[in-house]
Amino acid sequence: MSQRAVQLDVVEGVGHVTFVQPERGNPFDQQFCSELCEVAIECDENPAVRAVLIRAQGRWFSVGADLKWLCSDRELLPRRLKQATADLHMAVSRFARSDAPVVIAIHALATGGSVSLTAMADFAIAARSAKFYAAFSAIGFVSDSGGTYYFPRRVGTRKAADFVLLNETWTADEAQRYGLVSRVVEDEQLEAEALALAARLAQGPTRTFGEIKRLLLSSADTPLEAQLELEARAIADCARTEDSWNAIQAVVGKKKPEFNGR
Known part of the structure; x- marks a missing residue:
């Protein structure tokens, strides 16, 4: 081998x-x-x-x-x-x-x-x-x-x-x-x-992509209210990332967001 x-x-x-x-x-x-x-x-x-x-x-x-x-x-x-x-x-x-x-x-x-x-x-x-x-x-x-x-x-x-x-x-x-x-x-x-x-x-928001992937995996067999809670927790986790904070600031400032995966 x-x-x-x-x-x-x-x-x-x-x-x-x-x-x-x-x-x-x-x-x-x-x-x-x-x-x-x-x-x-x-x-x-x-x-x-x-x-x-x-x-x-x-x-x-x-x-x-x-x-x-x-x-x-x-x-x-x-x-x-x-x-x-x-x-x-x-x-x-x-x-x-x-x-x-x-x-x-x-x-x-x-x-x-x-x-x-x-x-x-x-x-x-x-x-x-x-x-x-x-x-x-x-x-x-x-x-x-x-x-x-x-x-x-x-x-x-x-x-x-x-x-x-x-x-x-x-x-x-x-x-x-x-x-x-x-x-x-x-x-x-x-x-x-x-x-x-x-x-x-x-070049995208890597950690956000991960949250999206995992939410899509759980969506087929998770009750609605449980999936809503998973979404709420995931979006809060996204908000803790540098990528999300910087992107919000860029959009408010009418600039193109740049993501570094963190």
């Missing part, structure tokens, strides 16, 4: 998370899950990371689960899956609840868990030629990586059932129409569009 599966580079406020095993199709195995968890924690803890951009190298975005790894030892497989998903699911949770908004750029086929990551991201941009393949039930598995949480929230319960139970493949245009991705761009524009969005977010 000399070669990493997931690489992190922080450039001008953007944490570039890149899947870097293109010759293998960027599969989800123990190494990948462990390194994705490590990178997610770093993005969550490093104040220099004010937005996250997830991309992948190679012909595929990800082929999903590494089937050779899965079939190498039947007796140990349940234990291996529990260990791998412990890391993978912690990564999803850290990205979802971090202050830094997450942008994912899908350039090609995304399979299985990588489709769940697409649903998790705050912004999902797909190249016109990208495709999304459920894959889980094809090998007798349930959706992981937060898929059963995010698919119904992004596309609705009916389309989520279609996608996962019928093991569907969606084009980029279908994924946008159903709500899985935010926007579709021409293939040659994907990298520039995704980076521009991540860079824009990295």
